[in-house]
Amino acid sequence: MSPVAMNVATDPMQVGRSSITKDASWAILPVEVRQMILNLVGLPISERRYNSPGSSKVARFAAVCREWQVFFETRTFRRLVLDPDSLNEFHAIVRRDDTRLGYIRKLWLRVQLSKYECPDCDEPEDEATQYCNNRIFTTCIQSLLETLKLWDPARHGTEGLALMLSASSPSDTEHWFNRCEIKDNYPFHYAEDLDLAPGIVDFHRTNIADPFNHHFFRDYPPPLDNGHVKRVQGTPLHLEPQKDERGRFISPYKNLPAVPIVKGLVMRRQFRRNIHVWTLSRLLGRSFVALEWFRFERTISQEPRKQLSFDQGMELSDEANAPLTDFQSHLLPSLPKTLRQLSFTQWEIPKFERWDGLEEVRFEISPYAQAYLPREMATLSQRLEQFCPPWQMDTAAFFRSIIELGESPTMLESSLKRVILRCALSSSDRSRRDFESLVILAAQAAMSLPQLEVMELWGTCLNEQDSRAYIFRYSYKDSRASIVWRSCRGKMVAQTRIIAKWSEVAQKHSHSTLAYNVIPFMETQEEIFESNGTFIYRHVLLKDLVFDPITQIILENEPTEWGLGEGSDSSQQDYVLTSNLVDLNSLDIDLLMHSFGPETDLESLQQELMDLNAEVDALVQQYYG
Template identity: 30%
Template structure:
């Protein structure tokens, strides 16, 4: 039986079996190109996989043009998502903490412009050929050097495997990958604000003038606009790309090129420089939405880095929200947060303004899903502002009365201490109105539904949204614990939203959830202003405390923090046990607090600090010149403690030891180390060492050879066999 005679259903089963058997749940398009060459039918099927999701750099665009030009542009029908990763100039350690100079900025803008222009030119050739299907384009830019200097986020690496929702099929795979990479990337040198001037302080990338004579796009010197591309229906800028793209560049792309854009997702980080913040704040929504007539879905998630933005904290500004309310009347889905104050979106509907001016001329005829971050939904241990929250919830009810198609509205907020969300859901009759927060579990109080809030939502549901029954109201606790809220800056609340995959791209959402569970902060005490760091340091030195308080050591730590603590202690031991790296106390000083202490009086008399231990060990390694750690038998952390049990080996092949000449004898022994870690540095080190085993094997112990396994060099050299010897 020939291939052509097989039923279509059987062919499809064979194709799917090939994909599953060969590649499992891995990204299959990386190895399917050869299968597409078997026949025309095989080509059509397997190219639908290979072209479904594409990741391209600017160096790939020439080949991409060749395989999609002319009649081959039909391949773009298969493309659902295309990610353009623009590779910028590299830099070295001499400038990694300095802002980019003007020449570098111009060069990077030229690289970015050229890559975007070339891609748009390729895509424009396929205009009108996709028969109603469109491409979602993701844009990002990075320097290969970004991953090797101050801010080492493994999610920037080329080999990061989680790109789309399809890559998230196995939660265990995601967790293991992130736990492993987080432990590998952990550094024990705290970042300072000055460290990040290049990576996070450089102005956002811009599209340079297309009339530039130094870069030729078509007719030299002629006034040109960006190529018009109607097959791009979605544009994404995700949060794991730290190089921002300017509002002006987005404006040009939307107005000049993406004439069929339906969806915009912008997850770029909040700018560091105050001037950039003001530019985004004053012009983003008014400029981006002006003339974007085809846009129906807008998702903006602007997060901040608490270390970088501490000199320019977020201030309440309802202006952007008010602009958004006026410009969003044609949207079907809208999500804004968390560093953008969305209260302004509801401002015209606040009770006092409605009473004075009446209803505004706002009407959202097609808006179905709405998610807004709202700083008024906050509390502290001292309580919350019931009146402010009531005003917001009443304004939300009034605004909902102007949204006849509304299915779900969620207002939410999270900071280091509190998380809360409000949800209206019209998926059932009666609809539901829900309040959830961590307040009850944290402080013992919670919101109370006011009469005005209930009446407002009852009227909206039954009069304006045509439900036959009044809403059901409920108050439920959030199960966020204190450490999760602190580590995620409250962003973990997003996982509890019904509209969470609207608020964040699915991969970004999974990353935020992981950060909430495992910790996010690479910032330590050195992110404080210098005068505060100095004062804190002096207080510790003057107090001369020799131990960490019990309460401090029992603070629950995230898994990522525990892994970083283990990596710190392993780094210390690796240096201490290295004949080449251990130059004495100065070799490990950067890993320890200045007033740290060491305890092992029986085996290391006279050693009072971890630096003293390194000095003593360096002296021993002058004799045991090939000393090394064979393996770490156990390594675990709990709260502020780390335990390492390890096996070491070496031979007396160096200098004489206390008058004993080089014997050449070899030894293997075990030891245990208990560390206390505070603020990313070692506070104390307690050592338990099988000294007798080592010294007898090396011939250093003042004893005679014996058949007793407790004193027999051969038995001590093979402890596993000795423990089985019942004699």
């Protein structure tokens, strides 16, 4: 790997020295012609293939003259990938000419941790390895921040850059796993790379070995305690104390520099290693002070103690044995005031990567987090413009919190414009009623969101005989409000009530009438089940708010359990919290009464009650005879 690995947006073309002669000086050519020549020398990224040779050689043309330097450095520095070996050189290059900071638009800090061999691949990290990895992480973070703090918006422009942050060991793909997307030669890092040919799906099919190798490494089945999974996920990284000139240890958090050049932060699901909540909260609060958007795709720990440490805080810090703080009390308050967009999703390790044995391994957030997430996410959403909260959150409780906040006289007006929420559904029989109840509750919440442009709800219920999927979308665009209903089986049961409630929202916020449309899914129930529900991703309007575009495609093409066929993270789709199910008995009485207005369709309501009574009678007959 070169000292500074660059994802150059251009490909070189051979330029002979005879192309610029004394008779035809470069300087006498019109500016337009010179730009055409330079653009031919540096072909745009969409016109190259990911296996094109020598794409980084175009950087050498920057030495021809000052004009060429500006042209090619703008493209060379536009996208950078930095690893531990390249950070010092990157710092030296920027120190020589800090104008280059103004060229960077996307920067990936790829922290490469220490390697490990067999049989350590089945064992948790020992203390020595944890310390070594934390030292590598600390050095990388401090070096990058020292370079980025040189940015001056007055000289470099105000656009800033998006930072992608990941940590993994080169050994992670050498033992049980063959995840090509975390290898050094993976070409698809950003949405613009999807234009590369061959495409990302073909690349994955070519670069993933026999799926059975995921479960049989060197002819041995993986350990029943999933030691290989724990090794890849490792221990959450934190900054290690450093020695000063006098040999005394000082806290690495005290002198974290502010780097307002970072406008966006991405932490991708593909990289299993987490950053400790304490360290992440300090980086957000003290360094990424001008952050505008944050895509946080976090992996849930298989070990309940580590997950509880994130949710609640159960360990000790290095600062005077003070308790390490949790997500609720410190990470959320540390989010910069400049933040306008947040996508926070928590992911399980896919089933095909682990060995559940006789008992399925569960990846769950703690009951403590389930209790506070709806209220905290509702409060946070009031100051955001775009928001995707965790899938494990109780969606009904989130809406009720929004309603309560809207009724509070001390709460500032919400700035939320675009929000998308996943609705967990319990069973095929109840899924439609549960989803429609959430849609009605969402309308009540939307009344206190005056800036709302798009609210989207989606959910799937997978059953081999009867799979269901739903999307509801409210949007306001070009002075027109509309709702769209999508499902496998036609119209809504509570159509009249839903239209009436959302018409109130449209009238209150936009003084417009409400357009209504029903668009059934074309996929069959068999196709829905075989895709593990991932088919719905392509139909969601705010998919870019839910997933990083690369993440979405990887999800849709991951192997199913045992590595057979194509599909998605079925464990993530199958994960349903009972606390997220809508029970009419748990809804506020006042809200229910308010839902039955003069425009209520009494016939459909009566039919719903009859259906409900029939279900109750059937259950009684089933269990009591």
